[in-house]
Amino acid sequence: MFPYLRPRRLRRNEVIRRMVRETSLSPDDFIYPLFATFGKKVRKEIKSMPGCFQESPDMVVRHAKDVYSLGIPAILLFGIPEHKDEIGSGAYDPAGVVQKAIVAIKNKVPDLYVITDVCMCEYTSHGHCGIIENGEVKNDPTLELLAKEAVSHAKAGADMVAPSDMMDGRVGAIREALDSEGFTETPIMSYAAKYASSFYGPFREAAESTPQFGDRRSYQMDPSNRREALKEVSLDVEEGADIVMVKPAMTYLDIISDVRESFDLPVAAYNVSGEYSVIKAAAKLGWIDEKRAMMEVLTSIKRAGADLILTYFAKEAVKVLNK
Template sequence: MSQNFDRHRRLRSSAFMRDIVRENVLHTDDLIYPIFVKEGQESKTEVSSMPGVFQFSLHELEAEVTELTELGIKAIILFGLPDDKDAVGSGAYHQHGIVQEATRLVKKIVPEMIVVADTCLCEFTDHGHCGVVKNETVDNDESLQLLKKTAISQAEAGADIIAPSNMMDGFVKIIREGLDEAGYIDIPIMSYAVKYASAFYGPFRDAANSAPQFGDRKTYQMDPANRLEALREAKSDEREGADFLIVKPSLSYMDIIRDVRNQTNLPVVAYNVSGEYAMVKAASANGWIDEERIVLEMLTSMKRAGVSLIITYFAKDVATYLKEMRR
């Protein structure tokens, strides 16, 4: 006798059936891999809180980029670690700054590789904040002029995408105007539109040597308790000329990712941040989880929430997983 209820399990009856009805699929093309590049000729240094993530000198960058290409990864985001820092982060916009030199080198090795340049001052300032500091307060408008100079210098070096991460008010508008005036009208902006003042960034600050020397970043990064503020931030950046919108972090902010996705037609990008990476690596090292399954589930859930791209330290791992699954 037929029962009067829905038979949802019909579409889960075999692996092939599940494959053909799968709604969201993770691809290597979805991934952007962060790379930390340092000045000097030292050997690469592993970040203690991020197993498998290294700080590279320029002479070691070719091997890393070649490996990424072989894995099918098409985009990277560059973070610079300078030898010298100052109050205004001049290394961020110097013609021969570490990000600029790394960009030129990557474009020489693999011209088609998409190079995203992180556009901020915090890695280059001696105080560790994302702008010009006056009386222990970050001066928004004066910082914008230096961020514009940074973006233009990165575009001149060959960056394909400018990714401003500073969360100054008006940063997309000023950078877009600067790029256009300098003739870089076709260079897109991947805005860190929604960036929370999150505890999940701890390991990144080890990797980038960018912890603030006083105070915190809560006057310019967002309160994790707020949702509607995120929508206002994203809307402002889109209106000012952003071409992509980043939500950072990702795992605790899936609701925000979906909210942003629902209000924009621009590509939405999740930043799967350092603390999220470190937690999984630590649990895996202790044998508590199946790392491959956890990572694939996490990143697929970001796709399900509505992102088009994922910045992730797991990119090489995921590319390897996917390649093995296709065999």
């Protein structure tokens, strides 16, 4: 006999499809990245990331207001300093570009939740995420500088810090430094499973952080490794991470799922620059429907288990959701 069960009954129109939908996106799921640079009235579009900009603190404030008006609750702030040096001193300068941007944003958009990227690569002349000695990225000397950077962000008014460097022990070092300075309530969102991915290319243009020699595979994770991700996340949880992140998202949905199943903390996933740019490029060529592809990708990340999604699509996605 023809089967009595017909799954198509619950797909007949948009109303019933929406009613039985298992995974739903909300504006509260999104964190929007912004790039603060030096100067005034600067708004320079990033060629490989259409719709994204390097902006001076005054222009970042305008952009932050726009983000908040759409109902997006949080931003992730990166910095591009005017001058770089071997030790990335601009990262922890109280008058640095990120610190100025934090103050300006919290003054004008106080309810917008400001998360700051804590890393050295945007600030070092060599483009690596730590201190270089004899051509090698040294782990332990870097921890002190990362802790100083995190504290400087908290002093400027950051709501949360997000270390992305992948140095061993950095969550613990940052937690200890924040606590000793009285910032016991400042949470840490750790880039816990960050892979050495080819999808970071456009970001390196955005943050002007391309390594001047070698690559980052000695500290970022090997894309072939799955079990190692749980080890990395576990270490960060033990050291005091409040939220753990998987980066990138699209090509690491299995890792997001594993982390979600193994840990009770909120899980974030970074829909990175290359994942954003390939959709933009394909849409420009007329090969895909940009809106549908965007929403499909973001839904897949949420379906895999992410509670929070960092994405350059956040503004566009919220506009679709609001309709």
